[in-house]
Amino acid sequence: MITIENTLFSIDQICESGQCFRLRPLENGRYCLTALGRYLEIEQIDDAVTFFCSQEEFEEIWKNYFDLDTDYQSYLSFASAGGPYLCEAAAFGKGIRILRQDLWEMTISFIISQQNNIKRIRKCIHTLCERYGEKKSSPNGTAYYDFPTAAALAAASEEDLRACNLGYRSRYIRDTAHLVQNREIPWDSLHGMHYPEAKEALMKLPGVGTKVADCICLFGLHHLEAFPIDTHIRQVLERHYPDGFPYESFPGFAGILQQYIFYYDLKSKDA
């Protein structure tokens, strides 16, 4: 295990910000995460964050996954350019980070997210992993499931997927899996593309429109300029930025501010 000190890291805020659906709290106060084919437990006490893995695994995998080499204070300092509302939002969620998650997992996860709520999105993804992901065991013996591969989902029928309570999104997922599996989309090239062309390519996938493509770009390709506009963000923009959001004040990283806003709006409503 390895412990770091970081005032701008909150595993709870990251979990609750709705960007990572397979990060969840355990009974004992820790959090567990299944990602990149691995299982990880995390514990945070104030600014001290403990990763229950070897130092090598932390350095090679999780340090990058949690974007720990990035100085988020420099992003937070821009919040004032968005007025008092953005200042409040940024102060409220200053422990949030944009994780560097897997592209395929983000694609399927955010196809599922459409017209859906976060609790049920988590449940759908969990079911999908249980039924179509490879079962593994962590070093300490905890069983977990990988996120299903494109091949595994392409092999499923639409009826099988509907049995996972995915609803009308079942066909989107099946067809998307087929497109990727059959190389009908330049999948491996996506990582090398800039934001506009990556977004355009992703929108060729069934079930991927403007908003979902932006989420995939932000969380799966780490394009920080992607600014997903969902129902929450749309309402905030209408209410607090009637003359337009000052995107130009956050060149190349408006997506980070989007996450502060999303989390702030989400948490201000669940009382």
Add this chain to the structure above:
DNA sequence: TCCCAGGATTCAT
């Protein structure tokens, strides 16, 4: 019973 949830697609005008 109706409405909403990190929308996208299709079809109408």
Add this chain to the structure above:
DNA sequence: ATGAATCATGGG
């Protein structure tokens, strides 16, 4: 180029 209807499922 906009706008309404439709798409499953579960929770309030």
